[in-house]
Amino acid sequence: MEEILNQYETVHPSDATIWFKAGKIEDFPTNRGGCIKYKNKQIAIFNFARRNEWYACQNACPHKMEMVLARGMTGSTDDIPKIACPMHKKTFSLVDGSNLNGDDFKIATYPVKVVENEVFVGFLD
Amino acid sequence: MIRVIVVGNGMVGYKFCEKFVAKSGQEKYQITVFGEEPRRAYDRVHLSEYFGGKTADDLSLSTTEWYAQNNITLNTSELITDINREEKTIHTHLEKTHTYDYLVLATGSSAFVPPIDGVEKEGVFVYRTIEDLDAIMAYAKKIKQKGATEAAVLGGGLLGLEAAKAVRDLGLNPHVVEFAPRLMPRQLDKGASDMLQSKIEELNIGIHLNKATQYIDGKERITGMMFADDELLKVDMLVISAGIKPRDELARVSGLEVGLRGGVVVNNQMQTSDPSIFAIGEVALYNQNIYGLVAPGYEMADVAAEQILNGSKTMRETIDMSTQLKLIGVEVASFGDPFVENNDVTAIIYENKLSGIYKRINVTKDSKTLLGGILVGDSSDYNSLFQIYSNAMALPKNPEDLILGSRDGSEGSSLGSVLDLPDTAVICSCENVTKGSICCSLLDETCSNFSDVVKHTKATSGCGGCKPMVSDLVKATQKSLGKEVKDVICEHFSYTRQELFDLVKINKYENFYEVIDHHGKGDGCEVCKPVVASIFSSIYNDTANKHVTTQDTNDRFLANIQRNGTYSVVPRVAGGEITAEKLIVIGEVAKQFDLYTKITGAQRVDLFGAHLSDLPKIWKILIDNGFESGHAYGKSLRAVKSCVGNAWCRYGMDDSAGFAIELENRYKGIRSPHKLKGGVSACIRECAEARGKDFGLIAVEGGWNLYIAGNGGANPKHAVLLAEKIDKETVIKYMDRYLMYYIRTAGPLVRTATWLEKLDGGLEYLKEVIIEDSLGICETLEAEMQTLVNTFECEWKQVLEKPRLLKRFNHFVNSEEKDDNVVFVPLRDQKAPKAWS
Numbered sequence: 001m002e003e004i005l006n007q008y009e010t011v012h013p014s015d016a017t018i019w020f021k022a023g024k025i026e027d028f029p030t031n032r033g034g035c036i037k038y039k040n041k042q043i044a045i046f047n048f049a050r051r052n053e054w055y056a057c058q059n060a061c062p063h064k065m066e067m068v069l070a071r072g073m074t075g076s077t078d079d080i081p082k083i084a085c086p087m088h089k090k091t092f093s094l095v096d097g098s099n100l101n102g103d104d105f106k107i108a109t110y111p112v113k114v115v116e117n118e119v120f121v122g123f124l125d
Numbered sequence: 126m127i128r129v130i131v132v133g134n135g136m137v138g139y140k141f142c143e144k145f146v147a148k149s150g151q152e153k154y155q156i157t158v159f160g161e162e163p164r165r166a167y168d169r170v171h172l173s174e175y176f177g178g179k180t181a182d183d184l185s186l187s188t189t190e191w192y193a194q195n196n197i198t199l200n201t202s203e204l205i206t207d208i209n210r211e212e213k214t215i216h217t218h219l220e221k222t223h224t225y226d227y228l229v230l231a232t233g234s235s236a237f238v239p240p241i242d243g244v245e246k247e248g249v250f251v252y253r254t255i256e257d258l259d260a261i262m263a264y265a266k267k268i269k270q271k272g273a274t275e276a277a278v279l280g281g282g283l284l285g286l287e288a289a290k291a292v293r294d295l296g297l298n299p300h301v302v303e304f305a306p307r308l309m310p311r312q313l314d315k316g317a318s319d320m321l322q323s324k325i326e327e328l329n330i331g332i333h334l335n336k337a338t339q340y341i342d343g344k345e346r347i348t349g350m351m352f353a354d355d356e357l358l359k360v361d362m363l364v365i366s367a368g369i370k371p372r373d374e375l376a377r378v379s380g381l382e383v384g385l386r387g388g389v390v391v392n393n394q395m396q397t398s399d400p401s402i403f404a405i406g407e408v409a410l411y412n413q414n415i416y417g418l419v420a421p422g423y424e425m426a427d428v429a430a431e432q433i434l435n436g437s438k439t440m441r442e443t444i445d446m447s448t449q450l451k452l453i454g455v456e457v458a459s460f461g462d463p464f465v466e467n468n469d470v471t472a473i474i475y476e477n478k479l480s481g482i483y484k485r486i487n488v489t490k491d492s493k494t495l496l497g498g499i500l501v502g503d504s505s506d507y508n509s510l511f512q513i514y515s516n517a518m519a520l521p522k523n524p525e526d527l528i529l530g531s532r533d534g535s536e537g538s539s540l541g542s543v544l545d546l547p548d549t550a551v552i553c554s555c556e557n558v559t560k561g562s563i564c565c566s567l568l569d570e571t572c573s574n575f576s577d578v579v580k581h582t583k584a585t586s587g588c589g590g591c592k593p594m595v596s597d598l599v600k601a602t603q604k605s606l607g608k609e610v611k612d613v614i615c616e617h618f619s620y621t622r623q624e625l626f627d628l629v630k631i632n633k634y635e636n637f638y639e640v641i642d643h644h645g646k647g648d649g650c651e652v653c654k655p656v657v658a659s660i661f662s663s664i665y666n667d668t669a670n671k672h673v674t675t676q677d678t679n680d681r682f683l684a685n686i687q688r689n690g691t692y693s694v695v696p697r698v699a700g701g702e703i704t705a706e707k708l709i710v711i712g713e714v715a716k717q718f719d720l721y722t723k724i725t726g727a728q729r730v731d732l733f734g735a736h737l738s739d740l741p742k743i744w745k746i747l748i749d750n751g752f753e754s755g756h757a758y759g760k761s762l763r764a765v766k767s768c769v770g771n772a773w774c775r776y777g778m779d780d781s782a783g784f785a786i787e788l789e790n791r792y793k794g795i796r797s798p799h800k801l802k803g804g805v806s807a808c809i810r811e812c813a814e815a816r817g818k819d820f821g822l823i824a825v826e827g828g829w830n831l832y833i834a835g836n837g838g839a840n841p842k843h844a845v846l847l848a849e850k851i852d853k854e855t856v857i858k859y860m861d862r863y864l865m866y867y868i869r870t871a872g873p874l875v876r877t878a879t880w881l882e883k884l885d886g887g888l889e890y891l892k893e894v895i896i897e898d899s900l901g902i903c904e905t906l907e908a909e910m911q912t913l914v915n916t917f918e919c920e921w922k923q924v925l926e927k928p929r930l931l932k933r934f935n936h937f938v939n940s941e942e943k944d945d946n947v948v949f950v951p952l953r954d955q956k957a958p959k960a961w962s
Binding site: 004022023027028029030031032034035036037042045048050051060064065066067068071072073074075076077078079081082084086087089091 | 616617638647648649650651654673674675677678681682686688689690932933936937938939940942944946947961
C-alpha cells in the first residue's frame with residue numbers, strides 16, 4: 001500500500017514543469033470533485049465555484065488508500081477550504097493538504113490553472 | 126442645511142434628538158436645543174432617587190460629548206420668549222433670534238397648583254425639578270432645626286406618593302392629602318387603594334382622603350392646612366403634587382391652537398396648527414388628552430422625528446396608560462382598563478390583608494380576553510399580564526391562575542414561555558422595543574448577552590420595568606440558540622436542525638447556498654450540507670438527485686460505499702415478500718456483474734462489489750423488472766420487517782405481511798434525521814422483532830398495538846407502547862403524526878429513541894401532541910406527510926431517464942476506465958474486497 005501513497009507528492013505552482021490538460025471547465029461538476037487519470041496517478045479536481053477557486057489533490061484517501069477523495073464533500077473550516085473523505089470523514093485542507101482533524105495522514109495537493117475554458121494540473125514529471 | 130430647533134430639554138426633547146440622529150437622512154439637518162434649566166436633560170422619572178444620594182449627573186441622560194458628536198447645539202439656561210411664525214424665527218430672553226425650518230415644542234409641563242388661598246406662602250413647594258428638590262431639602266433642614274416634624278403632600282397620585290417618600294427620606298412625617306375618596310384614583314379601585322393605604326400607614330405616613338383644602342394657614346409661612354370639613358392639619362411644609370399643567374404659554378403667545386384646559390393641539394403626525402411646528406410630550410394635546418407618562422412622550426418624539434425626515438410613522442390611536450411602580454417600597458401596577466365593570470366583564474379579585482396583597486383582573490365573561498387589572502403589594506405578574514393584555518393572548522383554562530398561580534402543583538408562569546409572545550409584542554414600552562427586535566439582535570449575533578441587548582436596543586433604559594422580561598427573553602433565546610446546551614449544527618450555522626427546518630420552510634429556500642448565505646457563514650461542510658439536503662427532502666420531497674453536491678456520499682451515488690470504494694445495491698423488497706421471478710432477476714444481476722450477495726437483517730438482498738460506473742447498468746435491469754430503489758443508502762425508511770402473518774402462520778392474528786408492505790410503501794423514500802426501520806408482527810410471539818424498531822406493530826385481540834422509538838444497533842432500546850388496540854386507519858394516522866413530528870424536531874442523526882429520551886415531558890407529552898392534538902398541529906403533520914407520500918419518486922428511475930444525471934457515475938472525468946485500484950479476494954465461493962493493511 002505504501003507504494004500508492006509514494007506516488008503522490010505536493011507540487012507547488014512555481015515548481016510545476018508539466019501542465020496537464022485535465023479537461024474543460026464543464027467536464028467538472030461545480031462545488032464537488034471530479035477525478036482524472038494522469039499516467040498512473042488519480043487526481044481529484046475541485047471546481048470550488050462558491051469561492052471561485054480550483055483545487056487538486058491526490059484521489060487516494062491516505063488512511064485506507066481507496067480512490068475516493070473526488071467523491072467527498074467540499075466545505076470549509078475557519079475559512080480553510082477542505083475536502084471530507086467519504087470513507088471515514090477525515091477532512092483535509094485543499095490548500096496545503098494537512099489533515100484538519102489531526103496530525104496523521106496528509107494529502108498531496110497540486111496546482112490548478114484555468115486557461116480560457118480549459119483546466120490544467122501542474123506536475124513535476 | 127435644514128434647521129430644526131427644539132424648545133425644551135427634558136426627557137422627551139432629548140429623546141427627539143436621540144431618535145432624530147439615529148435615523149437616516151438626518152445629515153442634512155442642524156439641530157439646536159434650548160432648555161431653560163441649567164443642565165442637560167435628566168431622568169425625571171427617577172427624580173426621587175436624588176434624595177437617595179444620586180447626583181444630577183447620575184440622572185443625566187447623556188453627556189456633553191454626545192451633543193458634540195452628533196452635531197447638536199445645546200443652549201441651557203435660555204428661555205424662548207416668542208415665535209415669529211411668518212419669518213420662522215424664535216426669540217430668546219437673551220435677546221437672540223434664531224431661524225428655523227422646523228420647530229419642535231417639547232416644553233413639557235409644570236406642576237399644577239390648585240387655586241387655594243395661601244399657596245404663595247413660604248414653605249409651599251412643587252415637586253418637579255432638581256431645583257424644586259434642592260429648595261425642599263433646604264427648607265426641611267431649616268424647619269427641622271426648629272423642631273418641626275410634620276409635612277403635607279397635596280395629591281395622592283403617583284407623583285404625590287413619590288413626593289411623600291421623599292419627604293419621609295428628609296426626616297419629616299408626611300401626610301398625604303387627597304381630594305378623591307381613594308389613592309391613585311386614576312389607576313386603583315377601592316380595594317386596591319385600601320390595601321395601599323394600610324401599607325403606607327404602616328410606614329407612619331398619614332393618609333387623608335376626601336379632603337378639599339380651603340386655605341393654607343399661617344402668616345408669612347405655612348403652619349397648617351384647613352379643610353372644607355373644618356378640620357385643621359398642622360404642618361410646617363407643603364409639597365404640591367396634584368397633577369401637571371402643560372407649558373403651552375409659548376404656543377399661546379404665538380397663536381397656535383391650544384385646548385380648552387391647556388395643551389397644544391396636535392394631529393397624529395405631532396403637527397400643531399402650524400405644520401412646520403411640532404409639539405411632543407406633556408405639552409401636546411393629542412386626542413383631547415395630555416399624557417403624563419414618559420412612554421407616550423417617547424413615541425411622540427419618534428413620530429415627530431420621522432415626520433420631519435419625511436417618514437410616514439404616525440401616533441397610534443389609543444395610548445396605553447399602564448404603569449408599574451414601586452411606591453414607598455410598595456409595588457403597585459395597573460394596566461389596560463383597571464375599572465371596567467359591566468355585564469360582559471368579570472372581575473377576579475384576590476385579596477390577602479395579612480401579606481398586603483391585592484390583585485384584580487378584569488376578564489370577559491367567556492374567559493377569553495384580559496381587559497385590564499390592578500396589582501398592589503406584589504406586582505411580579507405585571508409583565509406577563511401586561512403582555513397577555515396588550516397582545517390579546519389566549520388565557521389559561523382557569524383565568525384566576527393568572528393571579529393565583531397554577532394550583533395543580535406544576536411550576537411555571539401563567540404565560541408559559543416568553544418565547545410564546547408574538548414578535549410584535551412591545552416588551553419595553555418606554556423605548557418601544559419589541560420582542561422581535563430583542564430576539565433578532567441575539568439570533569443574528571449582533572448581541573450575545575443581556576447588556577449587549579440593552580446597549581443595542583435601549584430596552585430597559587426607560588423606567589426599567591421590563592427588565593425581568595428582557596432578561597427572560599435573552600435567556601430563553603440563548604437557550605434556543607443552544608448557548609447553554611450546544612446543539613447547533615456546526616460552525617456554519619448557529620441553529621438547531623429544528624430551527625433550520627423552520628427557516629427553510631418559512632423562507633421557501635430551495636438550495637443549500639441560499640440557506641447558508643442568509644443564515645450561516647462560510648462554505649458549509651460535510652455536517653451541515655447533508656442536514657440541509659435532508660430538510661429539503663422532508664419539506665419538498667426532493668430526491669437526492671436534486672441536491673447531488675450537498676448529499677452525503679451514499680445519497681450522492683444512490684448506493685452504499687463499501688470498504689474498497691465499490692458499492693452495494695439493495696432493491697426494495699417491501700415487507701420481505703418477493704416472487705420467484707424477482708429472485709431470479711436479482712440472481713441474474715449478481716451473476717452478470719459478479720456481485721457478492723447476502724440476505725440482509727431487514728429481509729432484503731444486498732448485492733456488493735459494484736463498480737461506480739456499473740451502478741446505472743445494474744439499476745437499469747432491476748427497474749426494467751419492476752424493482753425500485755430500496756433507499757438503503759439514505760437517512761430514510763429502510764425496511765418494514767414482517768413475520769409471515771395469518772395467511773400462513775397458525776398463530777397469526779392479522780395480516781402482518783400485508784400491513785408491513787402497506788407501511789413500507791407509504792413511507793418509502795421519505796428522508797428523516799436518521800434511518801428508520803419498522804416491524805409488524807402478527808402475534809405477541811414477535812417474529813418480526815417489531816419492538817426493536819423505530820416503529821413496531823403487534824396484532825392483538827381487537828386491533829394493533831403501536832410501539833415507537835425502539836432500535837437495535839449499538840444501544841438497543843425496546844420500543845414503548847403509544848396506543849393499544851387501534852385499527853389500521855388509526856395506526857396510519859398516528860404514524861404520520863409521529864414520524865412527521867420526529868422529522869421536524871429531531872437533531873441531525875438523532876434516532877427516534879434518543880429523540881424521545883430528550884423530548885421534554887417524554888412519552889406522555891408525545892401522546893398529548895400526537896393523540897390528543899394538544900398543540901393543534903396534527904392536521905398539519907398529517908397533511909405534510911400525505912404530501913410526501915403522494916410525491917414519491919424512485920430516484921434511480923429519475924437517473925436512468927435523464928442522461929445528464931448519469932455523468933456522476935463515471936470514475937474518471939477524462940477516461941471511461943473503472944477504478945484500477947480495486948482488488949477483490951475470494952470469500953466462501955464469492956468475493957470480498959482485499960483486506961486493509
